[in-house]
Amino acid sequence: MRRLAKVCTLLIALSGSSCGGPPKGSARAASASPPPAAVAGASDATFAQISNELYAQYFDGIPVGFGGTLGVGLGMHQYDGKLPDESQAGLRGRIAFLTAARARLEKLPANELSETSRLERDVFVTRLRGDLFALSERRTPWRSPLHYLGALSLLNYTSRDYAPVDERARAVLAICRGSGAFLATARQNLDARLPRAVLGFAIQMIGGQLTFVEKDAVVALSGINDPQLKVDVTAGLAELVAQLSAFRDDLERRREQATDDFALGPAAFLRMLEETEGVKIDLPTLERVGRADLERNRRALVAAAQALAPDKPLAEALAAATAERPPAAEVVALGREQVVSLRAFLDSHALVTIPSNEQAEVRESPPFLRMNFASINQPGVFESRPLPSFYFISPPDPSWSEAEQLAYVPSRQGLLFTTIHEVWPGHFLDRLRRVRLTSKILRSFGSYASNEGWAHYVEEMMWDEGVAGNDPRAHIAQLLQALMRDGRMLSAIGLHTQGMTVAESQKLFVEQAFQDVGTARQQAARGTLDPMYLNYTLGKLMILKLRADWRNKMGVAYSLRAFHDQLLSYGDAPLPLIRRAMLNDDAGALL
Numbered sequence: 001m002r003r004l005a006k007v008c009t010l011l012i013a014l015s016g017s018s019c020g021g022p023p024k025g026s027a028r029a030a031s032a033s034p035p036p037a038a039v040a041g042a043s044d045a046t047f048a049q050i051s052n053e054l055y056a057q058y059f060d061g062i063p064v065g066f067g068g069t070l071g072v073g074l075g076m077h078q079y080d081g082k083l084p085d086e087s088q089a090g091l092r093g094r095i096a097f098l099t100a101a102r103a104r105l106e107k108l109p110a111n112e113l114s115e116t117s118r119l120e121r122d123v124f125v126t127r128l129r130g131d132l133f134a135l136s137e138r139r140t141p142w143r144s145p146l147h148y149l150g151a152l153s154l155l156n157y158t159s160r161d162y163a164p165v166d167e168r169a170r171a172v173l174a175i176c177r178g179s180g181a182f183l184a185t186a187r188q189n190l191d192a193r194l195p196r197a198v199l200g201f202a203i204q205m206i207g208g209q210l211t212f213v214e215k216d217a218v219v220a221l222s223g224i225n226d227p228q229l230k231v232d233v234t235a236g237l238a239e240l241v242a243q244l245s246a247f248r249d250d251l252e253r254r255r256e257q258a259t260d261d262f263a264l265g266p267a268a269f270l271r272m273l274e275e276t277e278g279v280k281i282d283l284p285t286l287e288r289v290g291r292a293d294l295e296r297n298r299r300a301l302v303a304a305a306q307a308l309a310p311d312k313p314l315a316e317a318l319a320a321a322t323a324e325r326p327p328a329a330e331v332v333a334l335g336r337e338q339v340v341s342l343r344a345f346l347d348s349h350a351l352v353t354i355p356s357n358e359q360a361e362v363r364e365s366p367p368f369l370r371m372n373f374a375s376i377n378q379p380g381v382f383e384s385r386p387l388p389s390f391y392f393i394s395p396p397d398p399s400w401s402e403a404e405q406l407a408y409v410p411s412r413q414g415l416l417f418t419t420i421h422e423v424w425p426g427h428f429l430d431r432l433r434r435v436r437l438t439s440k441i442l443r444s445f446g447s448y449a450s451n452e453g454w455a456h457y458v459e460e461m462m463w464d465e466g467v468a469g470n471d472p473r474a475h476i477a478q479l480l481q482a483l484m485r486d487g488r489m490l491s492a493i494g495l496h497t498q499g500m501t502v503a504e505s506q507k508l509f510v511e512q513a514f515q516d517v518g519t520a521r522q523q524a525a526r527g528t529l530d531p532m533y534l535n536y537t538l539g540k541l542m543i544l545k546l547r548a549d550w551r552n553k554m555g556v557a558y559s560l561r562a563f564h565d566q567l568l569s570y571g572d573a574p575l576p577l578i579r580r581a582m583l584n585d586d587a588g589a590l591l
Helices: 007-015 042-060 088-106 115-137 146-152 165-189 196-220 227-257 266-277 283-308 314-321 328-349 402-408 412-422 427-434 440-444 448-464 472-497 502-511 517-529 531-557 560-568 575-583
Strands: 361-364 374-377 390-393
Touching: 042 088, 042 115, 042 440, 088 115, 115 266, 115 440, 115 575, 146 165, 146 196, 165 227, 196 227, 196 517, 266 283, 266 448, 266 472, 266 531, 283 314, 283 472, 283 531, 314 472, 328 361, 328 390, 328 412, 374 412, 390 412, 412 427, 412 448, 412 472, 427 448, 427 560, 448 472, 448 531, 448 560, 448 575, 472 502, 472 517, 472 531, 502 517, 517 531, 531 560, 531 575, 560 575
Parallel strands: 361 390
Antiparallel strands: 374 390
């Protein structure tokens, strides 16, 4: 059984909130090659002046504060302790700013900009377009309680010692003291009738936040030196618990009026892809490429199962492939071994440039982060000093039945590909490269498809490069994860454009993607509120197509390492923009 996907990714997808930007006055030397640039002229100077102005306004907020909702987690400590203005006037001001900023940037002629300035402009514009779509069309402040929960998270202030504990505690206290008015605004904004799945996820997430505030935050802030501050923080945490509890109770009461009206509809679904990812495509093509990838992975799965157990039916072969599960008490230790062995594999195979000797610390997940089996928790790309990254692995809940606990722990091979996705060379390496870019725009603004597409792409790439030898059990583990992501893509299309029911989505995950019933149930529910979870497969497929086309362009100069280094030199920019930068304006089809 699996739980929710990465909390940050889900919050971003549902809230339309930004994912970062640098603290004022910070700069970091680049050790990765930036995108190629022409000699800057008058237009580049104009772009620099306008983009710097709009960048500051975006994060400072029009009205003040909205830019820092999730930015604190990426090192924007000028926003510590501040809550965004979510009032009706504040939201109108936000929409007006985003609209005006987009228009100013789009007026700059592309043919007069260097390649670097053009890329930065278009990355910034895509972020503005995505934010506008979330506010104006998806109406997330009015349709989703999840829009408000990220701003009240205390994790960023307690997980790492980026500043003395008293300084971080003052930020926590400000959040606690502002929570009552902030959640009152949320109640006023939210529609009377909300989608059922959104309510369920929000209520579950508040439960995790309450556990954290009542237990983990208390321990993390126990070293406060100022006696009065310690008293105030204790009272503040109690106030936050009361406010979150009351908000959860209010959401529980709304269940009676909840609806199943979650579908975006075909037109809005396609606009979502174009506005947030820069992907302009029609539905038949989108479904065709998703279906083709599912069928490709199904054929490979059958072949791997036959190689493992040629005389057994497919179901028995798959059960045998996933039977070797480590004891729950040994999973964290196994994760540590895998992190070390994967780094060694990358060093010996020259697949990508690794800019430092940093390693992610493998730890058991704290209780409030046990909504999914494993996740990477990383410091902001603009922190002023080195801070640790944590690869969290969750033990099964001891209250579950023995069968559920056994099913929760993946096979050794399944954990291997999760570690590839989260650490080497997935999200952890992606951050190591991005933090060294010189462009504050490329460091600040990322794409869901680019970020998750890379992490999913490297699972298949590492198998192809021999990370697990020829072990068919490992290939089956990799393919089962790929098939789950294929199921997400087809479910997103079906649920939001074709009238697919949640039950039909669940059936798709079980019968076509070979997922267990618990995983299928969770994935189908997630699809109702996170249609962009198709980005795992969509991003992977765009990267595979780009790799093939770049290989044709480079000829004998091609190498896999050179491709990966060039791809990562653009940060997590939208993949259509990376494709244009690598293949020029005659880049051809995305898929």
